[in-house]
Amino acid sequence: xxQAPSSGxxxxxxxxxxxxxxxxxxDRFWSPFDPTISDVNRLLAREIAPGTSLLEIGFAPGKMLAxxxxxxxxxxxxxxxxGPGVALAKAYFARRGIExxxxxxxxxxxxFAPGSFDCVMSHGLVEHFDDPRAIVAKHVALARxxxxxxxxxxxYGGLYGRLQGRLHPENLAIHNLSIMSPEGMKALxxxxxxxxxxxxxxxxxxxxxxAIETRMPAALARQLKRAVGLAGWLLPLSPxxxxxxxIAIGIKE
Numbered sequence: 326x327x328q329a330p331s332s333g334x335x336x337x338x339x340x341x342x343x344x345x346x347x348x349x350x351x352d353r354f355w356s357p358f359d360p361t362i363s364d365v366n367r368l369l370a371r372e373i374a375p376g377t378s379l380l381e382i383g384f385a386p387g388k389m390l391a392x393x394x395x396x397x398x399x400x401x402x403x404x405x406x407x408g409p410g411v412a413l414a415k416a417y418f419a420r421r422g423i424e425x426x427x428x429x430x431x432x433x434x435x436x437f438a439p440g441s442f443d444c445v446m447s448h449g450l451v452e453h454f455d456d457p458r459a460i461v462a463k464h465v466a467l468a469r470x471x472x473x474x475x476x477x478x479x480x481y482g483g484l485y486g487r488l489q490g491r492l493h494p495e496n497l498a499i500h501n502l503s504i505m506s507p508e509g510m511k512a513l514x515x516x517x518x519x520x521x522x523x524x525x526x527x528x529x530x531x532x533x534x535x536a537i538e539t540r541m542p543a544a545l546a547r548q549l550k551r552a553v554g555l556a557g558w559l560l561p562l563s564p565x566x567x568x569x570x571x572i573a574i575g576i577k578e
Contacts, residue, residue, distance in 0.1 A: 335453060335454055335455070346385050346386055346407060346409045346410035346413045347409075347413075348386075349386075349413065349416065349417060349420075350386050350387065350388040350391075350413075350417050352421070354366065354388070354391075354392045354396065356554070357554075357555070357558075358550065358551040358554035358555060359531055359533050359550075359554045359557075360528075360529045360531075360554060360557040360558050361528035361529055361530075361531045361533070361554075361557070361569050361570065364527060364528045364529060364570075365448075365477065365527060365528060365570060365572075366392065366396075368527060368572065369392075369393070369397075369446075369475070370396070370397060372444070372473065372475060372574065373393055373397045373399055373444060374397070374443075375397055375398035375399070376398055376399070376400065377393075377397070377399045377400065377443045377444050378399070378400045378402070378441070378442045378443045378444070379393050379399040379400065379401050379402070379442060379443065379444045379445075379446065380401075380402045380403065380404070380437065380441070380442040380444070380445045380446070380467055381393075381401070381402075381403045381404075381445075381446050381447060381448075382403075382404050382405075382432050382445065382446070382447040382450060382460075382463070382464060383404070383405055383406075383432075383447050383448075383449070383450035384403030384404065384405050384414060384427070385403075385405045385407050385409075385410025385411060385413060385414050386410055386413045386414050386417060387403065387413070387414030387415075387417045387418060387425075387427070388417070389446075389448060390403050390414075390423075390425060390427075391417065391418065391421060391423055394423045394424070394425060395421070395423065399444075401423075401424075401425040401426075402425060402426040402427070402428070402437070402442070403425065403426070403427045403428065404428050404430050404432050404435055404437070405427075405428075405429065405430075406429070406430065406431055406432070407429075408429055411427055411428070411429040414427055415427055432460060432463050433459075433460075433463065435463075435467070437467055439466045439467060440466075440467070440468070440469045440470065440472075441467055441469065442467055442468055442469060442472060443468075443469060443472050443473065444468070444472060444473040444474075444475065445464045445465075445467045445468045445472065445473075445474050445475075446464075446474070446475035446476070446477075447464065447475075447476055447477075448476075448477045449477065449478060449479065450476075450478075451476055451478060451501075451504070451513065452478040452479070452481075452500045452501045452504060452505065453499060453500065453501070454501060455501065457501060457504060457513050458513050458515075461474075461476065461513040461514060461515075462515055464476070465514065465515055465518065465519070465575070465577055468577045469577070470577055470578060471520075471576065471577060471578075472576070472577050473574065473575070473576055473577075474514075474573075474574070474575040474576075474577065475572070475573075475574050476510060476513070476572070476573045476574075477527075477570050477571065477572050477573075478500075478504065478505055478510070478570070478571050479500070479505070479534050479569060479570065479571075480505055480526060480568060480569050480570055480571050481497060481500050481502055481505050482502055482505030482506050482509070482571075483505075483566055484566045484567070485534065485535065485569060486500075486502055486505070488535055489534070489535055489536065492535055492536040492537060492539050492540060493536035493539055496536060505571055506571065507524035507525055507526065507571060507573070508524070509571075510524040510571055510572075510573035511523075511524045511573060513573070514573070514575050518577060518578050519575050519576065519577060519578060520576040520577065520578045521575065521576045522573065522574070522575040522576075523573070523574055523575075524571065524572065524573040524574070525571075525572055526565055526568035526570070526571055526572075527568055527569075527570040527571070527572045528563065528568050528569045528570045529557035529558075529560055529563045529567075529568075530553060530556075530557050530560070530563055530567040530569070531550075531553065531554060531557065531569050532549060532550040532553045532554070533550055533554070534569055537549060537550070
């Protein structure tokens with residue numbers, strides 16, 4: 326990922342993401358082995374009304390946008406700097422018969438006009454910047470007055486981060502840990518121009534975001550992740566330390 330200096334400095338490279346977009350996404354939007362995904366989708370279902378004009382920044386491989394189009398009736402658009410990721414998403418959309426405006430662009434030089442969308446969201450993006458405030462400001466700029474900005478990042482600020490640091494320190498190093506709390510996420514929004522900002526922890530316990538395969542055979546790691554995921558369905562509430570996602574939702578003035 327090569328951005329202008331105003332982008333806040335990236336903790337990853339374009340090649341890091343290009344190498345990851347090789348497999349066509351499955352049609353299933355959530356797995357019975359990971360209740361966290363269904364928790365996030367249930368949250369988004371409350372926030373994304375049918376007919377919403379929705380932009381996802383860093384959308385590859387397109388599965389979240391596809392869910393929003395098919396399950397929520399949103400009019401979807403996306404920006405991603407990865408050419409292979411955009412190509413894969415376009416193929417996925419074509420296979421499923423989904424219409425969407427998917428652009429291979431640098432968010433800091435996007436051709437989308439400011440104030441174009443009812444909702445602008447990103448998932449697992451802003452934490453890869455040394456200073457995410459510039460890219461969060463771009464989210465806000467692309468939302469219309471009264472529009473919604475939804476950000477989510479992994480909760481590596483506590484227990485999950487300590488575990489990932491032992492399992493895969495190189496991966497942890499590409500994440501900005503300082504923002505991974507409700508307070509840290511709220512602080513990323515511009516001081517002016519926001520009607521409200523709220524942030525909170527979300528999801529039931531999971532091992533899917535942890536590189537446990539570095540400490541055991543891959544097949545055993547998959548089975549352990551599935552077992553923990555299935556156990557998560559039994560928990561009516563999840564302790565804060567075990568919630569794997571940090572969500573922030575802002576409303577633009």
